[in-house]
Amino acid sequence: MKLLNQQIDMISWTSKEGIVTPVRFRFEEKGETVIIKVGRILQTDKNLFGGTPTLLFRCSSIISGVEKIYELAYHCGSQKWLLKKI
Numbered sequence: 001m002k003l004l005n006q007q008i009d010m011i012s013w014t015s016k017e018g019i020v021t022p023v024r025f026r027f028e029e030k031g032e033t034v035i036i037k038v039g040r041i042l043q044t045d046k047n048l049f050g051g052t053p054t055l056l057f058r059c060s061s062i063i064s065g066v067e068k069i070y071e072l073a074y075h076c077g078s079q080k081w082l083l084k085k086i
Contacts, residue, residue, distance in 0.1 A: 001070070001086060006082065007080060008027040008081050010026075011023045011025070022081075040059060041059050043056075057073075
């Protein structure tokens with residue numbers, strides 16, 4: 001996996017109980033817009049990143065015909081999403 005830490009645009013669901021689920025995200029790569037639909041969430045962890053509650057998601061999706069595993073981070077305080085690793 002390559003470390004990116006790139007901010008992304010995210011479409012997510014939030015349940016009545018406050019559970020956040022990533023659905024689809026968009027980011028720029030080499031001047032092109034890439035859109036990826038989250039196929040499966042393999043693991044979800046909660047931790048503190050710089051004192052801010054953060055949700056980490058390990059996910060997999062079919063990208064260009066190949067299943068790829070990547071990591072997403074949601075910073076609860078700033079409500080920003082990062083593509084951490086792909």
